Amino acid sequence: MKNYKLIVAYDGTRYLGWQKLGERGSAQYARTIQGKLEGILSRMTGEAIEIHGSGRTDAGVHALGQIASFKTGFETTPAEITAYLNRYLPEDIAVTAAEEASERFHARLNAKEKTYRYSINTSAVPDVFRHRYEYQLEAALDIEKMRAAAALLVGTHDFRPFCSSKRTKKSTVRTVYAVEITPEDKKIAVTFRGSGFLYNMVRILVGTLIEIGRGDRPPEDIPAIFEGRLPAGYTAPAKGLTLLEVVY
Amino acid sequence: MKNYKLIVAYDGTRYLGWQKLGERGSAQYARTIQGKLEGILSRMTGEAIEIHGSGRTDAGVHALGQIASFKTGFETTPAEITAYLNRYLPEDIAVTAAEEASERFHARLNAKEKTYRYSINTSAVPDVFRHRYEYQLEAALDIEKMRAAAALLVGTHDFRPFCSSKRTKKSTVRTVYAVEITPEDKKIAVTFRGSGFLYNMVRILVGTLIEIGRGDRPPEDIPAIFEGRLPAGYTAPAKGLTLLEVVY
Numbered sequence: 001m002k003n004y005k006l007i008v009a010y011d012g013t014r015y016l017g018w019q020k021l022g023e024r025g026s027a028q029y030a031r032t033i034q035g036k037l038e039g040i041l042s043r044m045t046g047e048a049i050e051i052h053g054s055g056r057t058d059a060g061v062h063a064l065g066q067i068a069s070f071k072t073g074f075e076t077t078p079a080e081i082t083a084y085l086n087r088y089l090p091e092d093i094a095v096t097a098a099e100e101a102s103e104r105f106h107a108r109l110n111a112k113e114k115t116y117r118y119s120i121n122t123s124a125v126p127d128v129f130r131h132r133y134e135y136q137l138e139a140a141l142d143i144e145k146m147r148a149a150a151a152l153l154v155g156t157h158d159f160r161p162f163c164s165s166k167r168t169k170k171s172t173v174r175t176v177y178a179v180e181i182t183p184e185d186k187k188i189a190v191t192f193r194g195s196g197f198l199y200n201m202v203r204i205l206v207g208t209l210i211e212i213g214r215g216d217r218p219p220e221d222i223p224a225i226f227e228g229r230l231p232a233g234y235t236a237p238a239k240g241l242t243l244l245e246v247v248y
Numbered sequence: 249m250k251n252y253k254l255i256v257a258y259d260g261t262r263y264l265g266w267q268k269l270g271e272r273g274s275a276q277y278a279r280t281i282q283g284k285l286e287g288i289l290s291r292m293t294g295e296a297i298e299i300h301g302s303g304r305t306d307a308g309v310h311a312l313g314q315i316a317s318f319k320t321g322f323e324t325t326p327a328e329i330t331a332y333l334n335r336y337l338p339e340d341i342a343v344t345a346a347e348e349a350s351e352r353f354h355a356r357l358n359a360k361e362k363t364y365r366y367s368i369n370t371s372a373v374p375d376v377f378r379h380r381y382e383y384q385l386e387a388a389l390d391i392e393k394m395r396a397a398a399a400l401l402v403g404t405h406d407f408r409p410f411c412s413s414k415r416t417k418k419s420t421v422r423t424v425y426a427v428e429i430t431p432e433d434k435k436i437a438v439t440f441r442g443s444g445f446l447y448n449m450v451r452i453l454v455g456t457l458i459e460i461g462r463g464d465r466p467p468e469d470i471p472a473i474f475e476g477r478l479p480a481g482y483t484a485p486a487k488g489l490t491l492l493e494v495v496y
Binding site for chain 2: 009010011062064082083086091092093094095096124125126127128129131133136
């Protein structure tokens with residue numbers, strides 16, 4: 001058995017998300033990124049391949065550098081795997097690199113750091129070539145207030161108030177290393193780098209930062225949200241979110 | 249009656265092209281850019297608005313700066329027109345500017361110069377975020393040969409051999425001011441600036457340049473094609489083509 005690591009890029013618009021759903025071979029299964037990859041690799045190898053991603057991405061979320069790993073006894077090479085996948089994948093999913101990994105490498109369990117970017121277009125006019133990848137929100141956002149709030153998010157915190165599945169028994173403590181807010185003309189990119197992110201966490205953080213940027217609430221709400229005294233903001237739409245990079 | 253000029257951007261993927269088809273209000277009509285715009289403007293003004301574009305773009309072709317003009321007796325302003333259109337247009341069509349034009353302005357008849365860009369991705373790996381806007385063609389293209397051929401296209405010529413409707417009785421003489429070939433990593437942009445372009449002309453020019461870039465035929469075929477001694481190349485796919493700008 002050899003272990004392979006893939007870098008996968010996808011436009012998530014047409015998909016139900018990374019994680020496979022339904023039975024192998026079902027229509028639902030084929031509408032997930034994981035299902036698409038497993039289907040093609042199983043055909044290539046003649047084995048029922050199981051792929052592990054660095055983590056789930058929701059329906060409609062995109063990736064430039066999702067990482068996946070899988071094991072196979074089939075004799076092949078990284079170049080063959082890349083070529084075979086890209087030949088059979090639709091044009092909105094691509095394998096940008098493949099390599100042999102050490103036997104113990106696991107895309108999810110070994111992930112140390114992830115970077116996500118959330119893109120907002122505050123113009124009244126949608127960008128017709130980018131509208132699938134950004135949240136169209138005609139609004140005047142105060143960048144300095146958003147940056148003040150972002151600074152309060154950095155560090156090791158219990159992010160449970162910023163997570164959609166509040167009843168999980170697993171630890172919801174995560175470390176956010178950096179939140180950068182980069183305006184360019186009418187577009188704003190919010191980049192998050194952290195040890196890991198909970199279910200919907202980036203989208204809820206962005207919704208909260210937008211409420212602060214609009215002046216609907218002050219940056220000082222952030223500590224009150226961590227303390228459970230105030231609710232977090234709304235969940236920003238999936239389409240603005242892209243998983244940029246995973247570090248091991 | 250006032251005359252208005254619009255700058256229109258669109259992702260042509262879902263459309264049958266610029267030019268309206270079928271009856272006003274039919275499903276076909278609404279699958280054209282012109283039909284979409286006329287429908288919304290007619291609703292806004294209560295008149296049966298007729299829009300003139302600078303020219304047709306084929307099914308699947310995109311635009312960053314298509315120009316359209318229309319007349320109306322309805323009392324309004326360019327800002328209101330832009331806001332109304334962008335409120336009701338789908339996110340893959342946008343009006344990026346509107347202004348009042350002189351009474352005699354006509355988007356097609358007064359067009360003096362157009363610029364088109366054709367985008368090719370020669371990588372083995374599709375760009376998942378740009379695949380709708382570029383021709384995916386894994387090939388080694390010789391840029392210098394393509395540039396040598398491009399230089400032979402510049403000038404005033406009868407471009408009938410590079411046109412799909414060879415039997416037209418109208419003049420097929422056009423002036424191409426510049427053809428620029430700009431490689432960047434594995435992507436190649438071919439930009440055409442000219443007095444006007446015939447039906448499918450840019451796509452056939454690109455197909456011919458690709459055949460030359462692959463080494464399937466020499467740059468010296470260009471004069472032979474103009475003279476009718478050799479056939480032009482194939483028609484490159486619509487999705488790589490974008491109308492960038494129209495000058496009046």
